Amino acid sequence: MQSDRKMLRDDQWKKIEALLPGKVGDPGRSGENNRQFVEAVLWIVRTSSPWRDLPAELGNWHTTNTRFKRWGEAGVWQEIVEAVSGDRDMEALMIDSTVVRAHQHASGAAKKEGRQAIGRSRGGLTSKIHVAVDALGNPVRWLLTGGEQSDMNQGLPLIKGFQAKAILADKGYDSNVFVDYIHANGMLAVIPPKKNRLVQREYDRHLYKDRNVVERFFNRIKQFRRLATRYEKLDRNFLSFINLVFAYLWIY
Structure with a gap:
């Protein structure tokens, strides 16, 4: 029986298991605890808890955090989501x-450490x-x-x-x-014109109602609280969480 702390069903795990480092034939350490590790990162991104609060049953917080960053640097999270997102409805x-509000701890990274896409707007940092x-969200x-x-x-x-x-x-986007x-690429632009246009374009108002699909998508990802508030200083680490959540939604 799965702990209520865990999110991956067996069928979901099978979809990503072979994509992870440490499988038979890969150099380096074994991937024996890959499932526990992915569950640990999912727990962090879902609850937005500090790494130090990771439940002991999901592993040591420091080694999990270090491994999470290494996979991000190696592009593993990006590779996972690219591998599971092939069946698109175009x-x-x-x-x-x-917009994601940046926590005060997310700012202040040295430029040499990596890119940090945090800007100041009316909502602060x-x-x-x-x-x-796609059409299915x-x-x-x-x-x-x-x-x-x-x-x-x-x-x-x-x-x-x-x-x-x-x-x-x-x-x-008008x-x-x-x-x-x-239009030059043979697609239909369903974008309402701005009011200050001298000549107002026509657009398919009925089809435009389907745009709520992307709004519902944002509602879904904000349930993962680490995407609702940014705590990561570096883009690389924040994008790693984004890639994992998006992969999870593809295999859900």
């Missing part, structure tokens, strides 16, 4: 962003997670910026290279460059 792509989700691409960054500047990086029937976004790119 009927439509919905894009949006969510914040980061933004920009996401494109699964994440297909995401970017991390400071909270002061405009959504419009991230629209093209979120969809470039993808081919969907329609791109759904709110009026914050720009001629972005809309022209969508």
